[in-house]
Amino acid sequence: MRLLALNNSYAQLPERFFAHTDPKPVSEPRLIRFNRPLAEELGLDADQLTSPDGLDMLSGHRFPEGLQAIALAYAGHQFGNFVPQLGDGRALLLGEVVDVNDIRRDIQLKGSGPTRFSRNGDGRAAVGPVLREYVVSEAMAALGIPTTRALAAVLTGDPVYREVRLPGAVLTRVAASHIRIGTFQYFAARHDTGGLKILADYAIERHFPQLVGQARPYRALLEAVVAAQADLVARWMLVGFIHGVMNTDNMTISGETIDYGPCAFVDAYDPSAVFSSIDRVGRYAYANQPHVATWNLARFAETLLPLMSTDESEAVSQAEEVLGSFQSSYETVLQRGFRRKLGLLTEAEGDLQLAADFLDVLARSEADFTLAFRRLGDDLAAPDDQGGARQLFEDPGAFDIWSARWRQRIASDAADTAARRAVMHAVNPKFIPRNHRIEAMIQAALGGDFTPFEEILRVISRPFDEQPEMERYADPPRPCLL
Incomplete structure (x- = not known):
């Protein structure tokens, strides 16, 4: 089995x-779910892995002979406070495997027990967080x-104790790597410049091999990571995703979203929404x-800084210049994305204000972020005052004023309605994993019923498709009745 001979x-x-x-x-390993399409992408034998x-x-x-698992050391700023040693306390x-696309990817267990970095924790995970991630x-x-990505979820047969007794589980996670900003901070906090250089060289070779041999490779590494994170965060914003805990130990240099703890997608649009208690x-x-x-x-x-130049002021100047590129990179991705979400197929002055004004109307009516954008595409052929998007707004008059501007703008594009709708529906999902559905799924799983888990996975695997039989998964949570 290839997985038993991991590099x-x-x-x-x-x-x-x-x-x-x-x-x-653990007492009794039992498979909840195995991601066969991902296993195939990784070049792994699904039948052997589920044996x-x-x-x-x-x-x-129990690990096969020759497999030596490791817990990675890292530090991090948690809610702005620096902790010099964190590390994989339960992972x-x-x-690694090299997948069918010739990309090297880590395979990690999460919730598999205590490590040297557990800080008195049990190193285990409950089934709810495993299924959520x-x-x-x-x-x-x-x-x-x-x-x-998630390769597998397995019940352990053992309880974990949080506020209450819960079933234990383990997630098998796949990532381009688990190198975090906090990994670099770990060595910087120890003034271990040699360790920093080893880590930076490893990161360059693994993630940005095109930088090998450049005259200023560590500046180039910073540029690459800044660009990757700018792209990632802009993509979050375009779908209304809130990470919840953007600590430096939860940001990878590869630009992948990692560590889905208290996270969610926005329902009623609120720029100040948080999802961490x-x-x-x-x-x-x-x-x-x-x-x-x-x-x-x-x-x-x-x-x-110590790697970029021996002259500290020169190093700081370089770093500031690179960091200054984040905003422009971020705005480029965000602006392009919002144009597509609104069906604007050409660029025109005022487009960005049009998008900003729509978000303002959304916020004032607390309208659903995902449905509002989706229904704009559905409403392209509808009269101004009869579309489904309008029904989401407590103040439809404000929406009507904005909609008139939007319809005037799209009329200037040389595209037919069907083509514009296709563009919009390709970027505006119908289905997202709404938090109330995830909570209901977890409650069912705690009772031993994994049917809702399987159902929600089927729905979110096709987020842009119409799935009439699953229409309820598109609905936002019902408002509380007092």
Whole structure:
């Protein structure tokens, strides 16, 4: 089985980069779900991985001979406060495969037990967070947003104790790598310039091989990571996604979305919406995400200063110049995306204000973000005052004023209605993993019923398609009746 002979290039780095960790036995591994299409993409044998021996490995119960799992060391700013040592407290990197597209990807267990970095935690995961990450990460992939992926979810047969007793589970996660901004911060905090250089060279070779041999490779590394994160966060904003915990240890240099803890997609549009109970000041609110990304990238730039130049003022000047490119890169992706979401097939002065004004109308009526954009495409052939989008607004008059401007603008594009609708429906999803559906799915799973989990996965795998039999999954949560 190919997975039993994984390469692990990260384990070839010096031992201070990680901690070797033995498997922790569990009582009764039982498969919840295995992602066969992803396994095929990775070039893995699904039948072997779902065999008893495969489940032993995917649950962290027993590893095959020769597999040496590691927990990675990293630090991080958590809600703005620096913690010099975090690390994989409940995750183990099994190794890497080169997929069918010749891309190297990590395979990691999450929730497999304590490691050297657990900080007195049990290292386990409850079934709810495992299923949430499985669903949301696969939804993001279907939406075309760079993300870690879910290969498998396995019940352990053992309880975990949080506020209450819960079933334990393990997620098998796939990523381009698990190198985070916090990984660089770990070595910077120790003034370990040698470790920083080893890590940066490894990151360049793995993620940005085109930079090898450049005259200023570490500046180029910063430029590449800034560009990747600008693209990623803009894509989040275009679908109304709120990460929830944008700590520096939750931002990868590869530009993939990672660590789906308290996260969600916006229902009623509110720029100040947060999805973390401990984010009391809105640090990671929806509208703050590009600003937080810039702040996090500045922390990344600080770690690279000793590598960029021996002259500190020169290094700082270079870093500031590169960081200054984030906003323009971000706005380029965001502006292009909003034009497509509104069906604007050419560029014209006033387009960006038109998009901003639509978001303002959405916010004032607390209209549903996803449905409003989707229904605009549906309403292209409808009279101004009879479309489904209008029905979402508490103040339809404000929508009518905006809609008249929008219809006047699209009339200037030389495109027929069908073509414009196709463009809009290709970027405006009908289905997202709405939080109330995920919570209902988790409650069913806690009772042993995984039918809603399977159903929501089928729906979100085709987010842009009409699925009449699954129409209820497009509905926002019902307002509370007092």
